[in-house]
Amino acid sequence: MAERSLKDKSLEILNFDFLNMSIFKISLDKNNNKNRLKKSMSFFIIFFVFVFFGLFLLSMYIPPVLAQGASDGLGVNSLQETGLLKTDLKIAIMNIIRVVLGFLGIIAVIMIIYAGFLWMMSGGNEEKYKKAKQILINAAIGLIIVLSAFIIVHFVITAFLEKEGGSVNSSCVSGTCMSCHQVCNAEGTGSEYTPGCSDSCVIPLLDYFVVKWVDPKNEEKDVALCRAIQVGFNNKLNPDTINADRVLIKIKDGKNEEEICNLNKDCASGKCETNKCIGKTVEGDFTVMEDVFKFRAKKDFEENTAYQVEITTNVKSIKNIAIRATDLKRKWIFATGLTTDTTPPFVEKVFPEDGEKDVCLATPIEAKFSEPMDVISLMSANIIDPITKTVDLTKNTLNINPVISTGFSHNVSDERTLIANPNENYQKNIKYTPILNSSIITDSCGNFLDGNDDGKAEKSPIDDYAPPPEDSIPDWSFFTGTQPYCKPEITNITSNGYYDGNEITITGNYFTLAGNVNFNSNTYAIDSCFDNDFYPMQKCISSWEDKQIKLKIPSGGGTSNGSISGGVWIETGIDKDGNEILSNSKNFEVLSPHINWISSKKGGAGQPITISGSNFGDTQGDVYFVNKTNHKLKSKAQFPCEKSWQDNQIIIKIPEQPALALNSYYIQIVVKKDSESVQKFYYSNVEDFEVNTQFPGPLICELVPKCGLVGNSVTIKGEKFGLKKDKVYLNETSIIVDDWLATEIKTKVPKEIKEGASILKVKVGETESNGLSFLSPCGLGASCDLDKTTPSCDLGACSEGEFCSADKNVVQINFALQNVQVMLVK
Structure with a gap:
């Protein structure tokens, strides 16, 4: 390249490519280069900033008209999709304002681009540069004004739509299912809750399967001879697993098949023919619907007779999950009286209440009856007529006027309460009149509903609950508002104590008429509270109102087998897709002694057992073996170690003097605490245990240390290890023993140990010790x-x-x- 003088030399050539239009060269004089370069770079940055914001604003203003019309070409449907024809005047005005602002935004962006074009064509001309700069400034001011107007309009539209019950979304088609239970509203401007929209809902897999309620109740007496046996679960049932081989219904202590008998009540099956017992269980028919089953005996139960029901672990959910073996509610007893039941049931309470206003658009309809009902009759809904292919209203448990075309999804929270969730939202600001069908609804003995409560069951339409009042039938109607969905909400939980059996009060909103209180680890507060013998099979809930629930703290049930500290929430029903309708959660502390697990479920007299759990305290209390058939028969366990009782662990022995009879028991802990010079007793949940003839094994009292890493030494202290070296197991894996004495064994942490808690046991011959927990590494589990x-x-x-x-x-x-x-x- 030829040399030039510094005065005549051009400093630099800059190339810009804008919209593939041209390539411009800008030559700057040496003396003006620095200032002009700064101006150009500033202009460049400002230009692209405002273009960016302008395009952003433009994208926000593409109206529903353009977004919807594109899919239809210019056909007939385009007129119906303009976004205005189906919109009321207020929404139409707002949409027009948004379109106008959108076009103003387009103009502002065009002016900014024009200013950029002038700047790039200036070629260093100061006048052209100033003109471009002025246009850019004016366009930017206009863009700011339009942007401010957009923010104000957006705020107004958002506030209006939220008041109307929707959410902002300017490009949805009315009636479209947008997400789980969210449908585009009538105006096409937002979404609202609708139960029927469920295609995108994800139903969580419940990895546990337990009983929620039973009828008749455990230890209920004077049960009518005609009563059905009914059970509700926390998940839908697999109908193939409900039969006489898996649900065992017998006369308690009745004789087995082929044994000699005189009366029907002598036999477990309730059937004695030619002085021989026939069959193994009571004959009857099972009916399954969703998450409940009903058993109706072929003939009435025997008078003054105790019956026992056992739901075996072969009963499974629709997801093929077996019922939990530790679920106490799967076994219970009841006793009949002398009479049958011919009194028809009546309605005690309804929700929404008669005349209630501003009812949310997805509110369930609920009714509580005067006695246990045939729950299958309460769940009859949306029965299709095979001829007309339409819903046969005469076969529905519940109908409503005006009619909801998709009907209701029915479920029951217990044996006395119907819950019906609408499959689509009610209309806004409309009077609705529910009608309970007295030709379908029956009590547990089959008596039809007495809708007008005159003591006679006369079926539909005379005994339908409710209108019209001129027929002397109770009136029942309610008025909707505009709010789509009222979710149950807990605002506060108060209690007179933090132990099982203490009463707590839950306050909040939208609890409706009935439901469930669920404690941490899915402990349902229905039939899981202590009875007079501190066995957890009694009713927990004492009152349920729309804004307040009173109940006792459950003592059994759930994955934790009783209440533990953690979240408490309200379940007010199940929608048509099987999703639980749940409230928010509030933490609640439970201080009751709680058994997590025991080291063995069976053993003979003298067998050592480790009980692991929480809140046992530091003061030694009592551990009882309670007879399952007679809860008043209790035997105290022995404490064989110097430190048998600790806050999270208790070591006991099965009583030897006197020895326990061979039978089924449950283990329960009683904690003693002094309060204001008065000693109080607190009872734990219970664990099943079977006493057999097995010879007792060795006793482990202590591990030193209780935690460690691979290769660390561990000393096992106890008794009856013997002098001959035998085996030590860690999680059923045999580990190397360094030294073996009658009361002390030394070993090392094996390389096979897994992170977390493992159980260490000693085996001597055919006998096995209690197990103690060993943690690796130390501190894990803090x-x-x-x-x-x-x-x-x-x-x-x-x-x-x-x-x-x-x-x-x-x-x-x-x-x-x-x-x-x-x-x-x-």
């Missing part, structure tokens, strides 16, 4: 999350056998007796 509603661990809440993995937001519980780790995912 935190655990008992509140399944928040993704974090609660400090210091873990008991032996549990640990928390905070980084994975899961609670991990090691059931090391089975060498299985269960992970409860948050």
Whole structure:
């Protein structure tokens, strides 16, 4: 390149490519280069900033007219999709304003682009540069004004739509299912809750299957001879698993098949022919619907007779999950009286109440009856006539006027309450009149509904509940408002104590007429409270109102077998897709002694057992073996170790003097606490145990240390180890023994140990010791999350056998007796 003088030399050539239009060269004089370069760069930055915001504004203003019309070409449907024809005047005006602002935004962006064009064509001309700059400034001011107007209009539209019950979305087609239970509203401007829109709903897999309620209740007396047996579960049933081989209904202590008998009540089956018992169980028919089953005996029950019901672990949910073996509610007894039941049921209470106003558009209709009902009759809904192919209203439990074309989804929270959720929202500001069909609804003995409560069951239409009043039938109607969905909400929980059986009061909104209170680990507060013998099979809920619920703290049930500290929430029903309708959660602390697991479920007199749990306290209380058939028969366990009783662990022996009879028992802990010079007793949940003829095994009293890493030494202290070296097991895996004495064994932590809690046991011959927990590494399990509603661990809440993995937001519980780790995912 030829040399030039510094004065004549051009400093630099800059190339710009804008919209593939041209390439411009700008030559700057040496003396003006620096200032002009700064001006150009400033102009360049400002230009693209405003173009960016202008395009953003333009994208926000593409009206529903353009977005919807494109899919239809210019056909007939385009007129119906303009976004204005189906819109009321207020929404139409707002849409027009938005379109106008959109066009003003387009003009502002065009002016900014024009200013950029002038600037790029200036070629260093100062006048052209100033003109471009002025146009850019004016366009920017206009854009700011339009943007401000947009913010104001957007705020007004948002506020209006929220008041109307929708959410802002300017491009949806009315009636379109947008997401789980969210449908585009009539104006096409937002979404609203609608139960019928469920295609995108994800139904969570319930990894547990338990009984929620039973009827007749446990230990209920004077049961009518005609009564049906009914059971509700927490998940839909697999109908193929409900039969006489899996649900055992017998006369308590009745004789087996082929044994000699004199009366029907002598036999377990209730059937005695030619002095021989016929059959194994009571004959009858099972009916399954959703999450409940009903058993109707072929003939009335025997008078003054005790019956027992057992739901075996072969009963499964629709997801093929077996009922939990530890579920206490799957076994119960009741006793009949002398009479049958011919009195028709009547309606005690309804929801929404008669004359109630501003009812939410997805509110369930509920009715509570005067006695246990045939729950299958309460769940009859949307029966299709085979000829007309339409819903046969005469076969519906519930009808409503005006008619809801998609009907209701029915479920029951107990044996006396119907809950019907609409499959589509009610209309706004409309009077609705529900009607309960007296030709369908019956009580547990088959008596039809007495809708007008005159003591006679005369079927439909005379005994339908409710209108018209001129027929002397109770009137029942309600008026809708505009709010789509009223979710149950807990605002406060108060209590007169924090132990099982203490009463708590839950206040809030939209609890409706009935439902369930669910404690942490899915402990349902229905039939899980202590009776007079401290057995957890009695009613918990004492009153249920729309804004307040009173109940006792449950003592059994759920994955934790009783209440533990953590979240409490309200369940007010199940929608048509099987999703539970749940409230928010409030934490509640439970201080009752709680058994997490025991080291063995069976054993003979003198067998040592380890009980692991929480809130046992430091003061020694009592551990009882309670006779299952007579809860008043109790025997105290023995405490064989110097430190048998600790806050989270108790070591006992099965009583030897006097020895327990061979039978089924449950183990229960009683904690003693002094309060204001008065000693109080607090009872734990219960665990099943079977006493057999097995010879007792060795006793482990202590592990020193209780935790460690691979290769660390561990000393096992106890008794009856013998002098001959035998085996030590860690999670059923044999480990190397360094030294063996009658009261002390030394070993090392094996390399096979898994992270978390493991169970160590000693085997001598055919006998086995109690098990003690060994943690690896030390400190793991210092935190655990008992509140399944928040993704974090609660400090210091873990008991032996549990640990928390905070980084994975899961609670991990090691059931090391089975060498299985269960992970409860948050």
